[in-house]
Amino acid sequence: MEVRNYETVFIVTPVLNEGQVQETVEKFTQVLKENSADILSTEAWGLRKLAYPIQKKTTGYYFCLEFTGSGNIVDVLELAYRRDERIIRFLTTVLDKHAVDYNRRRRNGEMNQQKAAKETEAVAQ
Amino acid sequence: MNKPVDTRKKYCRFKKNGIKYVDYKDPNFLLKFVNEQGRVLPRRLTGTSLKFQRKVTQAVAKARHLALMPYIADALK
Numbered sequence: 001m002e003v004r005n006y007e008t009v010f011i012v013t014p015v016l017n018e019g020q021v022q023e024t025v026e027k028f029t030q031v032l033k034e035n036s037a038d039i040l041s042t043e044a045w046g047l048r049k050l051a052y053p054i055q056k057k058t059t060g061y062y063f064c065l066e067f068t069g070s071g072n073i074v075d076v077l078e079l080a081y082r083r084d085e086r087i088i089r090f091l092t093t094v095l096d097k098h099a100v101d102y103n104r105r106r107r108n109g110e111m112n113q114q115k116a117a118k119e120t121e122a123v124a125q
Numbered sequence: 126m127n128k129p130v131d132t133r134k135k136y137c138r139f140k141k142n143g144i145k146y147v148d149y150k151d152p153n154f155l156l157k158f159v160n161e162q163g164r165v166l167p168r169r170l171t172g173t174s175l176k177f178q179r180k181v182t183q184a185v186a187k188a189r190h191l192a193l194m195p196y197i198a199d200a201l202k
Contacts, residue, residue, distance in 0.1 A: 009150070009191055011191070011192070050192035051152075051192045051194050051195040052192055052195055052196065054192060060192070062191075064150070089190070089191060089192065091187060091190055091191050093149075096146075098145040098146040099146045101145075102146040102148060
């Protein structure tokens with residue numbers, strides 16, 4: 001099957017301690033690795049306030065994984081999410097070529113570089 | 126008496142700035158396309174082209190699912 005780029009964001013319940021959160025993330029990266037996925041990046045956004053309460057919780061730990069894989073990898077991953085009560089929300093999306101490029105630039109910190117350059121120029125003058 | 130006519134032409138900010146991907150992970154950017162109640166603004170107000178309006182609504186929907194943006198709000202801005 002065709003190899004595709006995916007991105008998955010999930011919210012871990014805020015009642016856990018740091019170690020348990022780390023363990024949860026570890027579990028899902030393991031799920032991906034077992035299904036021969038290549039993990040391109042792991043982003044931890046940290047504890048964030050939710051825009052509306054989910055399961056009576058107003059905060060959550062956000063994590064974002066970007067990976068490439070084929071076959072039924074998303075089914076396996078989402079089944080694992082559903083079976084884990086520590087996950088309160090998740091979203092997996094297929095990335096098109098523009099999204100892949102965007103994510104790469106974001107990772108390398110190329111975003112807003114022109115703006116930053118203009119600002120430093122203004123300061124220099 | 127006639128009202129003064131606003132001669133500024135509307136434009137699609139995505140086409141003008143060469144933006145090709147609308148990121149659902151950036152709620153601050155998406156806030157430009159919703160009103161104070163959190164509803165998506167129509168194209169006739171923002172000037173966004175149809176191609177990108179579809180992407181914007183998709184991105185807003187994803188951001189709402191992930192609780193990055195509210196479905197309804199009182200005073201968002």
